[in-house]
Amino acid sequence: MVNSLVVLLQSIVPLSDELMQFLAEKLETKNYDSGDLLLHEGQVANNIAFIEKGMVRSYYFKDNEKITSWFMKEGDVIISVESFFTQKPSYECIEALEPLTVHQINYNDLQYAYRHYPEFNICGRVLTEKYYVMSEERLYMLRKRTSKEKYLYLLDKHPDILRRARVGDIATFLGVNLETLSRIRSGKI
Amino acid sequence: MVNSLVVLLQSIVPLSDELMQFLAEKLETKNYDSGDLLLHEGQVANNIAFIEKGMVRSYYFKDNEKITSWFMKEGDVIISVESFFTQKPSYECIEALEPLTVHQINYNDLQYAYRHYPEFNICGRVLTEKYYVMSEERLYMLRKRTSKEKYLYLLDKHPDILRRARVGDIATFLGVNLETLSRIRSGKI
DNA sequence: ATGCGATTTTGATTTTTCTCAAATTTTTCG
DNA sequence: CGAAAAATTTGAGAAAAATCAAAATCGCAT
Numbered sequence: 001m002v003n004s005l006v007v008l009l010q011s012i013v014p015l016s017d018e019l020m021q022f023l024a025e026k027l028e029t030k031n032y033d034s035g036d037l038l039l040h041e042g043q044v045a046n047n048i049a050f051i052e053k054g055m056v057r058s059y060y061f062k063d064n065e066k067i068t069s070w071f072m073k074e075g076d077v078i079i080s081v082e083s084f085f086t087q088k089p090s091y092e093c094i095e096a097l098e099p100l101t102v103h104q105i106n107y108n109d110l111q112y113a114y115r116h117y118p119e120f121n122i123c124g125r126v127l128t129e130k131y132y133v134m135s136e137e138r139l140y141m142l143r144k145r146t147s148k149e150k151y152l153y154l155l156d157k158h159p160d161i162l163r164r165a166r167v168g169d170i171a172t173f174l175g176v177n178l179e180t181l182s183r184i185r186s187g188k189i
Numbered sequence: 190m191v192n193s194l195v196v197l198l199q200s201i202v203p204l205s206d207e208l209m210q211f212l213a214e215k216l217e218t219k220n221y222d223s224g225d226l227l228l229h230e231g232q233v234a235n236n237i238a239f240i241e242k243g244m245v246r247s248y249y250f251k252d253n254e255k256i257t258s259w260f261m262k263e264g265d266v267i268i269s270v271e272s273f274f275t276q277k278p279s280y281e282c283i284e285a286l287e288p289l290t291v292h293q294i295n296y297n298d299l300q301y302a303y304r305h306y307p308e309f310n311i312c313g314r315v316l317t318e319k320y321y322v323m324s325e326e327r328l329y330m331l332r333k334r335t336s337k338e339k340y341l342y343l344l345d346k347h348p349d350i351l352r353r354a355r356v357g358d359i360a361t362f363l364g365v366n367l368e369t370l371s372r373i374r375s376g377k378i
Numbered sequence: 379a380t381g382c383g384a385t386t387t388t389g390a391t392t393t394t395t396c397t398c399a400a401a402t403t404t405t406t407c408g
Numbered sequence: 409c410g411a412a413a414a415a416t417t418t419g420a421g422a423a424a425a426a427t428c429a430a431a432a433t434c435g436c437a438t
Contacts (some may be wrong), residue, residue: 060329067332069325081325085318114314118307123302125314129274132317135324136258136270140249142331143364145426147395162359167416175332177396182417189394334396336425356386366426371387378424 005050005103012126018160019117026109032096038078039094045083047104050078054100055164059172068173070138071097077127078102081135081165094114097165098138147176191216191292193264194239201315208306215298221289227267228283235271236293240265243289244353247281248361257362259327259349260286266316267291269323286354336365340373 005027009015015023029052032038038056039045055073058080059066069092072078087107105113113120130180137157144150151174155162163168171181183189191213198204204212218241221227227245228234244262247269248255258281261267272279276296294302302309326346333339340363342349351359360370372378 019271028305065312069328082322085322114311118310121307121310121314122303125310125317127378128314128317128321132321132324133271133274135321135328138328139258139324141326143362166414173332175334178415179397179417180395183395186417188418275438347398355384367428368387369425375387378390 004052008050008075009123013122014118015119015123016117019113019120022109022113022117023105026105026113027103028105029103032100032102034096034098034100036096036100037093038096038100038102039080039090039092041091041093042089043083044087045080045090045107047106047108048077048079048084049082049102051078051103052103054096054098055172056094056096056100057165057169058094059169060092066093066169066172068169070173071158071165071169073160074163077131081131085162097169115121142175147174147180148184148189150174150176151181191218191239193241194292197239197264198312202308202311203344204308204312205306208302210339211298211302211306212294215294215302216292217294218290218292221285221291222284223285223287223289225285226282227289227291228269228272228279228281228284230280230282231270231278233271233276234279234296234297237266237268237273237299238291238293241290241292243285243287244360245283245285245289246354246362247283248358249281255282255358255361257358259362260347260354260358262349262353266320270320286358331364336363336369337373337378339363339365340370 006015006020006023009023016135030049032054038049039058041061051072051074053074055071056078057071058069060069061067079085079096080090080092080094082088084107085093114124114148141150141153141157144153154170154174167181167185168178171178174181176184180189193345194216195204195209195212198212219238221243227238228247230250233330240261240263242263245267246260247258247267249258250256256377267283269276269279269281269283271277272281273296307345330339330342330346333342343359356370356374357367360367363370365373369378
Protein backbone atom coordinates (compact mmCIF):
# COMPACT_ATOMS: atom_id res chain seq x y z
CA MET A 1 0.00 0.00 0.00
CA VAL A 2 1.07 3.52 -0.87
CA ASN A 3 -1.08 4.86 1.95
CA SER A 4 1.64 6.06 4.28
CA LEU A 5 3.15 8.13 1.46
CA VAL A 6 -0.21 9.72 0.64
CA VAL A 7 -0.69 10.58 4.31
CA LEU A 8 2.73 12.25 4.33
CA LEU A 9 2.03 14.29 1.19
CA GLN A 10 -1.50 15.27 2.23
CA SER A 11 -0.14 16.50 5.55
CA ILE A 12 1.89 19.06 3.61
CA VAL A 13 -0.74 20.28 1.17
CA PRO A 14 -4.09 18.90 -0.08
CA LEU A 15 -3.58 17.10 -3.39
CA SER A 16 -6.04 17.31 -6.27
CA ASP A 17 -7.74 14.13 -7.51
CA GLU A 18 -5.89 14.34 -10.80
CA LEU A 19 -2.52 14.55 -9.05
CA MET A 20 -3.44 11.61 -6.81
CA GLN A 21 -4.42 9.70 -9.92
CA PHE A 22 -1.15 10.62 -11.62
CA LEU A 23 0.94 9.53 -8.63
CA ALA A 24 -0.97 6.27 -8.25
CA GLU A 25 -0.20 5.51 -11.90
CA LYS A 26 3.46 6.37 -11.75
CA LEU A 27 4.47 5.04 -8.35
CA GLU A 28 6.08 1.64 -8.51
CA THR A 29 6.50 -0.66 -5.52
CA LYS A 30 9.78 -2.56 -5.23
CA ASN A 31 11.21 -5.08 -2.79
CA TYR A 32 14.85 -5.69 -1.98
CA ASP A 33 16.77 -8.21 0.10
CA SER A 34 19.22 -7.17 2.76
CA GLY A 35 22.51 -6.32 1.05
CA ASP A 36 20.94 -5.35 -2.30
CA LEU A 37 21.99 -2.09 -3.91
CA LEU A 38 19.23 0.36 -4.91
CA LEU A 39 21.77 2.63 -6.54
CA HIS A 40 25.24 1.82 -7.85
CA GLU A 41 28.23 4.11 -7.97
CA GLY A 42 28.44 5.94 -11.31
CA GLN A 43 24.75 5.43 -12.05
CA VAL A 44 22.48 8.48 -12.37
CA ALA A 45 19.91 8.42 -9.57
CA ASN A 46 16.73 8.03 -11.55
CA ASN A 47 14.22 7.43 -8.80
CA ILE A 48 13.10 9.00 -5.61
CA ALA A 49 11.75 6.42 -3.20
CA PHE A 50 9.57 6.37 -0.13
CA ILE A 51 10.46 3.64 2.38
CA GLU A 52 7.48 1.57 3.42
CA LYS A 53 9.50 -0.87 5.53
CA GLY A 54 13.16 -1.55 6.31
CA MET A 55 16.35 0.47 6.51
CA VAL A 56 19.02 1.55 4.02
CA ARG A 57 22.32 3.36 4.16
CA SER A 58 24.04 5.47 1.55
CA TYR A 59 27.79 5.19 1.28
CA TYR A 60 30.67 6.17 -0.95
CA PHE A 61 34.13 4.81 -1.54
CA LYS A 62 37.25 6.44 -0.21
CA ASP A 63 40.54 4.55 -0.56
CA ASN A 64 38.55 1.35 -1.15
CA GLU A 65 36.70 1.82 2.11
CA LYS A 66 32.92 2.24 2.21
CA ILE A 67 32.08 5.44 4.09
CA THR A 68 28.48 5.67 5.30
CA SER A 69 26.86 9.02 4.58
CA TRP A 70 23.51 8.38 6.26
CA PHE A 71 20.88 5.88 7.32
CA MET A 72 17.23 6.09 6.29
CA LYS A 73 14.24 4.04 7.35
CA GLU A 74 10.48 3.56 7.04
CA GLY A 75 8.72 6.89 6.49
CA ASP A 76 11.79 8.51 4.92
CA VAL A 77 12.10 9.68 1.34
CA ILE A 78 15.41 8.46 -0.07
CA ILE A 79 17.56 9.57 -2.92
CA SER A 80 21.16 10.22 -3.62
CA VAL A 81 20.67 13.95 -3.16
CA GLU A 82 23.34 15.25 -5.41
CA SER A 83 22.88 12.81 -8.25
CA PHE A 84 19.11 13.05 -8.34
CA PHE A 85 18.93 16.83 -8.18
CA THR A 86 21.73 17.39 -10.67
CA GLN A 87 21.08 14.24 -12.77
CA LYS A 88 24.77 13.43 -12.84
CA PRO A 89 26.37 10.03 -12.08
CA SER A 90 26.32 9.30 -8.37
CA TYR A 91 29.40 8.93 -6.24
CA GLU A 92 27.18 7.25 -3.66
CA CYS A 93 25.63 3.81 -3.43
CA ILE A 94 22.40 3.02 -1.61
CA GLU A 95 22.28 -0.33 0.12
CA ALA A 96 19.41 -2.15 1.83
CA LEU A 97 20.44 -3.09 5.37
CA GLU A 98 17.27 -5.07 5.99
CA PRO A 99 14.54 -6.57 3.78
CA LEU A 100 13.10 -3.48 2.16
CA THR A 101 9.90 -2.23 0.53
CA VAL A 102 9.81 1.14 -1.24
CA HIS A 103 7.45 3.08 -3.48
CA GLN A 104 9.32 4.99 -6.12
CA ILE A 105 8.72 7.50 -8.88
CA ASN A 106 11.21 8.40 -11.57
CA TYR A 107 12.81 11.75 -12.27
CA ASN A 108 10.86 12.59 -15.41
CA ASP A 109 7.49 11.77 -13.90
CA LEU A 110 8.37 13.85 -10.85
CA GLN A 111 9.36 16.82 -13.00
CA TYR A 112 6.14 16.37 -14.96
CA ALA A 113 4.18 16.50 -11.70
CA TYR A 114 6.03 19.65 -10.66
CA ARG A 115 5.18 21.33 -13.97
CA HIS A 116 1.54 20.28 -14.23
CA TYR A 117 0.42 20.36 -10.61
CA PRO A 118 1.64 23.60 -9.06
CA GLU A 119 0.66 22.56 -5.54
CA PHE A 120 3.06 19.66 -5.83
CA ASN A 121 5.96 22.11 -5.85
CA ILE A 122 4.95 22.95 -2.31
CA CYS A 123 5.35 19.29 -1.34
CA GLY A 124 8.70 19.22 -3.08
CA ARG A 125 9.87 22.38 -1.40
CA VAL A 126 8.68 21.43 2.09
CA LEU A 127 10.18 17.95 1.90
CA THR A 128 13.46 19.35 0.60
CA GLU A 129 13.48 21.87 3.44
CA LYS A 130 12.90 19.08 5.93
CA TYR A 131 15.78 17.01 4.58
CA TYR A 132 17.99 20.07 4.47
CA VAL A 133 17.35 20.65 8.17
CA MET A 134 18.25 17.01 8.86
CA SER A 135 21.44 17.37 6.86
CA GLU A 136 22.39 20.37 8.99
CA GLU A 137 21.74 18.29 12.08
CA ARG A 138 24.21 15.68 10.86
CA LEU A 139 26.74 18.45 10.38
CA TYR A 140 26.14 19.54 13.95
CA MET A 141 26.75 15.98 15.10
CA LEU A 142 29.95 15.51 13.12
CA ARG A 143 31.44 18.77 14.35
CA LYS A 144 31.32 17.49 17.92
CA ARG A 145 34.94 17.18 18.98
CA THR A 146 35.52 13.80 20.54
CA SER A 147 34.41 10.42 19.26
CA LYS A 148 32.46 9.89 22.43
CA GLU A 149 30.52 13.13 22.02
CA LYS A 150 29.52 12.14 18.50
CA TYR A 151 28.44 8.72 19.65
CA LEU A 152 26.39 10.08 22.54
CA TYR A 153 24.68 12.60 20.28
CA LEU A 154 23.73 9.88 17.80
CA LEU A 155 22.54 7.69 20.66
CA ASP A 156 20.37 10.53 21.92
CA LYS A 157 18.85 11.55 18.58
CA HIS A 158 18.79 8.27 16.67
CA PRO A 159 18.88 5.33 19.11
CA ASP A 160 17.17 3.12 16.52
CA ILE A 161 20.13 3.46 14.15
CA LEU A 162 22.50 2.25 16.84
CA ARG A 163 20.25 -0.73 17.42
CA ARG A 164 19.72 -1.66 13.78
CA ALA A 165 22.98 -0.82 11.98
CA ARG A 166 26.40 -2.46 12.10
CA VAL A 167 29.11 -0.94 14.29
CA GLY A 168 31.40 -0.63 11.28
CA ASP A 169 28.81 1.27 9.26
CA ILE A 170 28.10 3.64 12.12
CA ALA A 171 31.83 4.15 12.66
CA THR A 172 32.47 5.31 9.10
CA PHE A 173 29.47 7.61 9.36
CA LEU A 174 30.86 9.22 12.51
CA GLY A 175 34.37 9.36 11.09
CA VAL A 176 35.63 7.18 13.94
CA ASN A 177 37.60 3.98 13.92
CA LEU A 178 35.56 0.82 14.18
CA GLU A 179 37.60 -0.35 17.16
CA THR A 180 37.32 3.02 18.86
CA LEU A 181 33.53 2.96 18.52
CA SER A 182 33.43 -0.54 19.93
CA ARG A 183 35.43 0.65 22.95
CA ILE A 184 33.12 3.61 23.44
CA ARG A 185 30.05 1.39 23.29
CA SER A 186 31.42 -0.96 25.91
CA GLY A 187 32.29 1.95 28.21
CA LYS A 188 36.06 1.53 27.95
CA ILE A 189 36.42 5.12 26.77
CA MET B 190 20.58 47.34 -6.73
CA VAL B 191 18.64 44.09 -6.44
CA ASN B 192 19.70 43.14 -9.96
CA SER B 193 21.96 40.23 -9.11
CA LEU B 194 19.14 38.64 -7.12
CA VAL B 195 16.70 39.02 -9.99
CA VAL B 196 19.22 37.47 -12.36
CA LEU B 197 19.56 34.52 -10.00
CA LEU B 198 15.81 33.99 -9.68
CA GLN B 199 15.12 34.45 -13.41
CA SER B 200 17.78 31.87 -14.18
CA ILE B 201 15.68 29.33 -12.30
CA VAL B 202 12.25 30.16 -13.71
CA PRO B 203 10.76 33.18 -15.54
CA LEU B 204 8.96 35.41 -13.04
CA SER B 205 5.67 37.14 -13.81
CA ASP B 206 5.55 40.94 -13.77
CA GLU B 207 3.28 40.88 -10.72
CA LEU B 208 5.70 38.69 -8.80
CA MET B 209 8.61 40.95 -9.76
CA GLN B 210 6.55 43.89 -8.59
CA PHE B 211 5.74 42.13 -5.32
CA LEU B 212 9.38 41.26 -4.67
CA ALA B 213 10.56 44.76 -5.50
CA GLU B 214 8.11 46.12 -2.93
CA LYS B 215 8.97 43.69 -0.18
CA LEU B 216 12.74 43.39 -0.55
CA GLU B 217 14.64 45.57 1.87
CA THR B 218 18.30 46.49 1.49
CA LYS B 219 20.42 46.53 4.63
CA ASN B 220 24.03 47.32 5.41
CA TYR B 221 26.14 45.97 8.24
CA ASP B 222 29.59 46.65 9.61
CA SER B 223 32.14 43.92 10.11
CA GLY B 224 31.36 42.22 13.41
CA ASP B 225 27.63 43.03 13.40
CA LEU B 226 25.16 40.24 14.08
CA LEU B 227 22.36 39.70 11.55
CA LEU B 228 20.75 37.09 13.77
CA HIS B 229 21.13 36.57 17.51
CA GLU B 230 20.93 33.30 19.39
CA GLY B 231 17.40 32.61 20.60
CA GLN B 232 15.85 34.91 18.02
CA VAL B 233 13.47 33.47 15.39
CA ALA B 234 15.04 33.90 11.95
CA ASN B 235 12.55 36.21 10.32
CA ASN B 236 14.36 37.09 7.12
CA ILE B 237 15.97 35.37 4.23
CA ALA B 238 18.73 37.49 2.73
CA PHE B 239 20.62 37.62 -0.52
CA ILE B 240 24.22 38.81 -0.15
CA GLU B 241 25.10 41.62 -2.54
CA LYS B 242 28.58 42.16 -1.13
CA GLY B 243 30.68 40.89 1.75
CA MET B 244 30.94 37.68 3.75
CA VAL B 245 29.22 36.27 6.83
CA ARG B 246 29.56 33.21 9.00
CA SER B 247 26.98 31.37 11.06
CA TYR B 248 28.06 29.99 14.41
CA TYR B 249 26.68 28.49 17.59
CA PHE B 250 27.91 28.23 21.14
CA LYS B 251 29.26 25.06 22.64
CA ASP B 252 30.87 25.25 26.08
CA ASN B 253 31.21 29.03 25.64
CA GLU B 254 33.13 28.58 22.41
CA LYS B 255 31.82 29.90 19.10
CA ILE B 256 31.67 27.04 16.59
CA THR B 257 31.45 28.15 12.96
CA SER B 258 28.82 26.25 10.99
CA TRP B 259 29.44 27.82 7.59
CA PHE B 260 30.62 30.83 5.59
CA MET B 261 28.51 32.59 2.98
CA LYS B 262 29.39 35.37 0.57
CA GLU B 263 28.18 37.57 -2.30
CA GLY B 264 25.67 35.71 -4.48
CA ASP B 265 24.59 33.38 -1.65
CA VAL B 266 21.18 33.28 -0.05
CA ILE B 267 21.56 33.20 3.71
CA ILE B 268 19.34 32.08 6.52
CA SER B 269 19.60 30.12 9.68
CA VAL B 270 18.17 27.06 7.97
CA GLU B 271 16.55 25.38 10.90
CA SER B 272 15.14 28.49 12.54
CA PHE B 273 13.76 30.01 9.35
CA PHE B 274 12.14 26.84 8.01
CA THR B 275 10.69 25.79 11.34
CA GLN B 276 10.14 29.33 12.72
CA LYS B 277 11.63 28.34 16.06
CA PRO B 278 14.25 30.29 18.04
CA SER B 279 17.69 29.90 16.48
CA TYR B 280 20.60 28.19 18.17
CA GLU B 281 22.82 29.92 15.61
CA CYS B 282 24.05 33.47 15.20
CA ILE B 283 24.91 35.07 11.88
CA GLU B 284 27.84 37.49 11.94
CA ALA B 285 29.18 39.84 9.26
CA LEU B 286 32.88 39.17 8.73
CA GLU B 287 33.29 42.12 6.36
CA PRO B 288 31.24 45.23 5.56
CA LEU B 289 28.06 43.70 4.21
CA THR B 290 25.14 44.56 1.93
CA VAL B 291 22.11 42.26 1.72
CA HIS B 292 18.63 42.33 0.23
CA GLN B 293 16.14 40.61 2.48
CA ILE B 294 12.52 39.56 2.55
CA ASN B 295 10.65 38.41 5.63
CA TYR B 296 9.09 35.05 6.31
CA ASN B 297 5.46 36.13 5.94
CA ASP B 298 6.04 37.92 2.65
CA LEU B 299 7.92 34.90 1.34
CA GLN B 300 5.10 32.54 2.35
CA TYR B 301 2.66 34.93 0.69
CA ALA B 302 4.70 34.78 -2.50
CA TYR B 303 4.78 30.96 -2.35
CA ARG B 304 0.98 30.87 -1.98
CA HIS B 305 0.09 33.45 -4.61
CA TYR B 306 2.76 32.85 -7.25
CA PRO B 307 3.01 29.08 -7.76
CA GLU B 308 6.06 29.38 -10.01
CA PHE B 309 7.90 30.91 -7.09
CA ASN B 310 7.78 27.55 -5.32
CA ILE B 311 10.03 26.31 -8.09
CA CYS B 312 12.56 28.98 -7.15
CA GLY B 313 12.22 27.98 -3.52
CA ARG B 314 12.58 24.31 -4.24
CA VAL B 315 15.51 24.68 -6.62
CA LEU B 316 17.40 26.99 -4.27
CA THR B 317 16.72 24.69 -1.34
CA GLU B 318 17.97 21.73 -3.40
CA LYS B 319 21.11 23.66 -4.24
CA TYR B 320 21.81 24.48 -0.60
CA TYR B 321 21.00 20.95 0.42
CA VAL B 322 23.62 19.67 -2.01
CA MET B 323 26.12 22.13 -0.54
CA SER B 324 25.27 20.97 2.95
CA GLU B 325 26.00 17.40 1.89
CA GLU B 326 29.31 18.56 0.50
CA ARG B 327 30.25 20.00 3.90
CA LEU B 328 29.38 16.66 5.45
CA TYR B 329 31.68 14.98 2.96
CA MET B 330 34.43 17.39 3.95
CA LEU B 331 33.98 16.85 7.70
CA ARG B 332 34.04 13.09 7.39
CA LYS B 333 37.54 13.24 5.95
CA ARG B 334 39.74 11.55 8.49
CA THR B 335 42.73 13.72 9.22
CA SER B 336 42.84 17.44 9.90
CA LYS B 337 45.10 17.89 6.92
CA GLU B 338 42.66 16.14 4.57
CA LYS B 339 39.87 18.45 5.71
CA TYR B 340 42.02 21.50 5.24
CA LEU B 341 43.15 20.45 1.77
CA TYR B 342 39.59 19.74 0.71
CA LEU B 343 38.45 23.16 1.87
CA LEU B 344 41.44 24.74 0.16
CA ASP B 345 40.53 22.97 -3.06
CA LYS B 346 36.80 23.74 -3.04
CA HIS B 347 36.68 27.10 -1.25
CA PRO B 348 40.04 28.84 -1.47
CA ASP B 349 38.35 32.23 -1.03
CA ILE B 350 37.16 31.27 2.44
CA LEU B 351 40.70 30.44 3.50
CA ARG B 352 41.82 33.82 2.23
CA ARG B 353 39.05 35.89 3.76
CA ALA B 354 38.19 34.21 7.08
CA ARG B 355 40.15 34.02 10.35
CA VAL B 356 42.12 30.88 11.14
CA GLY B 357 40.21 30.45 14.39
CA ASP B 358 36.84 30.59 12.64
CA ILE B 359 37.93 28.10 10.01
CA ALA B 360 39.34 25.83 12.71
CA THR B 361 36.05 25.56 14.59
CA PHE B 362 34.29 24.92 11.30
CA LEU B 363 36.62 22.02 10.49
CA GLY B 364 36.49 20.72 14.04
CA VAL B 365 40.24 21.15 14.37
CA ASN B 366 42.32 22.94 16.95
CA LEU B 367 43.30 26.50 16.05
CA GLU B 368 46.97 25.69 16.67
CA THR B 369 46.77 22.50 14.65
CA LEU B 370 45.29 24.36 11.70
CA SER B 371 48.01 26.97 11.92
CA ARG B 372 50.65 24.22 11.79
CA ILE B 373 48.95 22.61 8.80
CA ARG B 374 48.86 25.92 6.96
CA SER B 375 52.55 26.53 7.50
CA GLY B 376 53.40 23.03 6.30
CA LYS B 377 54.62 21.74 9.66
CA ILE B 378 52.11 18.90 9.52
C1' DA C 379 54.19 56.59 12.74
C1' DT C 380 53.12 54.13 17.33
C1' DG C 381 51.09 51.41 20.69
C1' DC C 382 47.36 48.24 22.06
C1' DG C 383 44.44 44.39 21.36
C1' DA C 384 43.46 40.66 18.47
C1' DT C 385 45.18 37.04 15.81
C1' DT C 386 48.48 33.78 14.48
C1' DT C 387 52.53 31.08 15.12
C1' DT C 388 55.70 28.16 17.68
C1' DG C 389 57.20 24.86 21.36
C1' DA C 390 56.82 21.09 24.78
C1' DT C 391 53.89 17.75 26.78
C1' DT C 392 49.70 14.98 27.40
C1' DT C 393 45.71 12.83 25.68
C1' DT C 394 43.09 10.75 22.25
C1' DT C 395 42.61 8.00 18.52
C1' DC C 396 44.49 4.94 15.03
C1' DT C 397 46.82 0.78 13.54
C1' DC C 398 47.83 -3.90 13.47
C1' DA C 399 47.03 -8.39 15.33
C1' DA C 400 44.39 -11.75 17.38
C1' DA C 401 40.53 -13.60 20.06
C1' DT C 402 35.72 -13.89 20.66
C1' DT C 403 30.94 -13.60 19.51
C1' DT C 404 27.16 -13.47 16.30
C1' DT C 405 24.94 -14.47 12.02
C1' DT C 406 24.09 -17.05 7.92
C1' DC C 407 22.93 -20.87 5.44
C1' DG C 408 23.60 -25.70 3.68
C1' DC D 409 22.24 -28.34 13.96
C1' DG D 410 26.86 -26.99 12.97
C1' DA D 411 30.50 -25.14 10.05
C1' DA D 412 32.01 -21.04 7.80
C1' DA D 413 31.82 -16.30 7.33
C1' DA D 414 30.98 -11.93 9.17
C1' DA D 415 31.05 -8.80 12.80
C1' DT D 416 32.61 -7.27 17.20
C1' DT D 417 35.71 -6.96 20.98
C1' DT D 418 40.20 -6.70 23.17
C1' DG D 419 45.21 -5.56 23.61
C1' DA D 420 49.64 -3.17 22.87
C1' DG D 421 52.23 0.16 20.63
C1' DA D 422 52.46 4.21 17.23
C1' DA D 423 50.73 8.38 15.40
C1' DA D 424 47.85 12.37 15.33
C1' DA D 425 45.90 16.03 17.53
C1' DA D 426 44.78 18.62 21.85
C1' DT D 427 46.33 21.42 25.57
C1' DC D 428 48.90 24.83 27.90
C1' DA D 429 52.11 28.53 27.61
C1' DA D 430 54.49 32.05 25.42
C1' DA D 431 56.31 34.65 21.50
C1' DA D 432 55.58 36.95 17.18
C1' DT D 433 52.83 39.37 13.91
C1' DC D 434 49.04 41.99 12.21
C1' DG D 435 45.53 45.64 12.01
C1' DC D 436 43.53 49.45 13.49
C1' DA D 437 42.79 53.81 15.98
C1' DT D 438 44.95 57.66 17.74
